[in-house]
Amino acid sequence: MVVNARMKKVIFLVWLLMVPAGMWFTYHTYPPNFSGQWLDLIAFLLLTLVVASMPMVINNTPIFLIQWVSLATFLSFGLFVEMVFAQAAVIVLLLKLRIQKDQLFRLPLNFIMFFLVSLISGAVYYLLGGKTGPELISNPHAIWLAATYAVLNYFLNQVIVSFYLYFIYKSKGSYFGKDFIVETITTLITLPLGIVLYMLYNQGGLLPLLLVGIPFVSLSIIFNLYYSSEKVNAYLQQAAEIGHQMAERLEVNGVLDLLIEKLSEMLPVDYGFIFDVVNEDELHLVRSIKGKCKELPLNMPRIKKNEGISGYVWSKGKAHLYSTSKQWKRYSTGYIPSDAESVLAVPIVRNKKVIGVVMLASKRKRAYEKYQLMIVDILCSYFAVAMENAKHYEITKMQSEHCALTKLYNYRYFEKLLTEEFNKLYQFERRVLSLIILDIDHFKAVNDTYGHQSGNEILIELADRLSKIVGSRGTVARYGGEEFVVLLPEGNKEEAYQMAEMIRQAIANWPFTLQESLELKQHQVKITASIGVATAPEDAEDPLALVRHADRALYVGAKRAGRNRVAEYSSC
Structure with missing residues (x-):
């Protein structure tokens, strides 16, 4: 989803006019409730940042289990502290997601969202008579107020996210997808735990925070690992389907086009190259794409073994992944454009022999993960078999349709x-x-x-x-x-x-x-x-x-x- 330059400027302007002044207003209207509890504040901040650093990415939407920490922070220290911690969590989250320069607008965009969610839900809580540091065990009314704050916080978050998707990202897809269901379920599970965390901290100090915080962090890690494995499984299933599609193609060009097309759909590919080993001593470029649509010229110099990235991959027979241009610039032979950053190169192996190389490049730094290298390696195995079958079919077809003597059609x-x-x-x-x-x-x-x-x-x-x-x-x-x-x-x-x-x-x-x-x-x-x-x-x-x-x-x-x-x- 692309956001135009004008909208990015508007986002920065709205943040500049809203958030700094809003934070100053919050500090004076709802002053923080702590006196010398710096160690406690640091402990809550660390817990917030740790949870924020372990997001789950579902359908390209980051989800992190921070609601329970935010609730305990709000009830313990008030709205302003919770608001500051939420802003800090945004920074850690986006650093973890490794956003590029053209995506920096997401920082003020998320600042605005978390600020509005915190301010409105906190203001409603105070208007309903809620107080900082309430006694929840003996006061059922305080528990209902805390639950109201939590539900309103989540509801506002969903409303603003859907607004962003529709008006800023111009997304036409259904918002109530898998990511919405997952986030709703995890919120329902973790928000009551946030109340428990506050109650234990209110009764026993930092030790309960440590004892309860560690399992919560472990829960975030487990969720993250689970959805990471699910994402890998989805890639593997997709790779198997692509393998079947390639096996059904009976022409060499059809197999080549399908591989390039599917790789461009699965991965962030700005430049792609498929090389074929010719005469056992050089690589010849047989397919290339630029910007996911335009082909690059094929009449470029052929590559020897150990020459450039593809030549090195051919020589060693092993895949390589480069996260930034600094890692591969000195090896480049001129095929990869200068504005590329991440590079993924995988050998195409058939009968323990390298018959070609697939090389992908992205303008983003750290665009590829190690598991994606594995997926491309699997696709290359399917590709090698499909290419061999297509070549045999074309030879058989040519022999059946051509005169062996004159090479004319028969x-x-x-x-x-x-x-x-x-x-x-x-x-x-x-x-x-x-x-x-x-x-x-x-x-x-x-x-x-x-x-x-x-x-x-x-x-x-x-x-x-x-x-x-x-x-x-x-x-x-x-x-x-x-x-x-x-x-x-x-x-x-x-x-x-x-x-x-x-x-x-x-x-x-x-x-x-x-x-x-x-x-x-x-x-x-x-x-x-x-x-x-x-x-x-x-x-x-x-x-x-x-x-x-x-x-x-x-x-x-x-x-x-x-x-x-x-x-x-x-x-x-």
Whole structure:
């Protein structure tokens, strides 16, 4: 959630006008109730700061169990002392959360919230007849007043937080989520304990404070550890789901894109890089992001082993985490921008061999935790398996769809593509579709004269010429034997005829070079081709008809007419 610069200035201005003057007003209106109890004050302050230093972060919202200490402080020393301790707790909390410079506005924002909560709930308590240092054991009315103060304090806190989320952070999500439920439950549990703490302190001094305070601090630690483990479990579950998603991707680029996308969603990633090990001696950048959306150029220098952060991770085969730029600047090879601070680098390992490196960077200091390093390591394991599967699939797919000799698409792929293009014609996504079929004239004589290997050389060179002539305007495939087809989406009959004539001339006017003929010496061979052209929907209404009519134009209009010519299909 982003807060604009104008709002940040308003927050600082409101704090400057409200909190210092409000603290002065509180001190004179509700003066502190202590005389020489400095040791007691220090003990309560330390307890407050210790609890504040152990927040739970749920859905990016910090929750800390300080209500019970604040209640005991308020009942013991009055509103002003509780207010000062609350402000100190805010400082410790935000230091613990390691807020960055662009988040410093949260300090006055929280000062304002805690000041208002303390002032209003304390003022209501005093207006209802409440006093500092009440005798709770023999006075049920005082207990009800203390409970009223505690409930009002919590209610005001929730109202102000929801106001902040809606008007300052512009959050549209539901406020009554998991963090609200957790904070409400912990408040209900700990506030009665705050009353007990006050009663014991009021009866026995600092020793009960120590005896009761230690279990309370332990409770905060237990809650913190519990929700930290729950957060790790949530990350692990998310990593498993991402692993399944990567396994379902059958293309290398799809797996790469998914990993980058999911890492950017899970972690604070401003810059990300995926390197691939090439020829066992250097890393090549295959994917990168900047600002979670823009790709960085991939034509950067390759990295050797022990060179830069990624090269070092590759060499050692171990993940590394850097919290600030001072820790990694001297190792950088120029991939990580100068405004980055935190860096996380993890090797991609498959069969105990490093096959790549993932490197993430954030502009925030201490943006990554050690458990996040573990999560990325797990994702890299899933990624390595998914990449291997995708590469095998792509190789298998290419072999099943391409001619092994000419590397052109084969008949199976052409048949599928032709059906897809006709479906587009039926759905009016295509206006016209043309097909060119060519057959090499007297190809058997070439094989008989120079050998089948020389015939293969001609087929390979012809495939190369066809690919260059057609380019991106259509698809070239080997139809079988010495026959080739060219499919031209959105190519009308005139355009198809012109391309067919260009192909015919490129075959007839430039001889083919044979490197391995039967005579064991280089030969220049001239060949020709007969070509047929048909167009849909003008000449055909289905795929088989288009192929049949182009083939008819080839044999009737070109072959029988003397070969080395282009013929259009005609129904006449």
